[in-house]
Amino acid sequence: MILEKKKAFSTFAVSKGLRSTRQRDIILDFFLSTHQHVSVEELYLKIKATHPGIGNATVYRTLKLFVEAGLAREILLHDGQTRYEHIMAGEHHDHLVCTGCNAIIEFEDETIEKLQNEIATRHGFMIRSHKLEIYGLCVNCRK
Amino acid sequence: MILEKKKAFSTFAVSKGLRSTRQRDIILDFFLSTHQHVSVEELYLKIKATHPGIGNATVYRTLKLFVEAGLAREILLHDGQTRYEHIMAGEHHDHLVCTGCNAIIEFEDETIEKLQNEIATRHGFMIRSHKLEIYGLCVNCRK
């Protein structure tokens, strides 16, 4: 899966006439190794630990490329940071977002998916993707 | 409806020990008179035209109060501005969004709501609001 994504990005880069650089390889590796929603800052700090030379502007620029290449998606939560998540084939997870501590709990519910499909069919709508975010307070923040 | 909202805000204000001020009245009037998603800047400029004395910090602060009071909701698009929309009683925020023509079809599904509650309970989460958007192509755009 990681290899596929690397190949996909490489293909994208070639088609766009982009150059293959050490930085982009590193950033892609780090991005692929994350499993949650990363903010640019978070990713940048992680990378910086082992690759101090890489600047945050490069990380910003590169993540945008990943979006263009179809590897990642920008998600906006309410913490003032743009986050990126992986685009997986057929993947559909949703989020519980805690407005107290900004924690994000992922979940997946097949029945909800099914209901969405039914609703779509009823309206003659062809689903491409969806976004479900539930806002509230997590266990800890409820006190 | 506008009156109800004014009353609702007034009730909220009293319960929170907030004072009733000219500025908050004006900002509430302007907010209630909008029909789409307003950004703070947009609302501020509108207000400024007839009430030059009001500062943008006050508009920012007041819109946050509206959210607290349950009159408004923050929505994040990808244009770098936080926008606010009205919360209507009994309204559920679910939309089929056509990526072809930008049409928005509203729907409501009790079962999905129920499932959301179950999921939340399972995670010890207390729901305050949610947002479900299904992206795809509407009947017309599918051709």
Add this chain to the structure above:
DNA sequence: CTGCTTTTGAAATTCATTTTCATTTGATGT
């Protein structure tokens, strides 16, 4: 290797939003 172009890092900049703080104003008690 040469020359040309893209990419990069660091710093500067932008822009929305938040905070600070001195001043004004609303509410409450007298």
Add this chain to the structure above:
DNA sequence: ACATCAAATGAAAATGAATTTCAAAAGCAG
């Protein structure tokens, strides 16, 4: 009506994420 005192405001400064600038570095074709 008046005094008091905390809350609210406006203006300006500060913050912080994201973007741009630009000189230097690196990729790539010949």
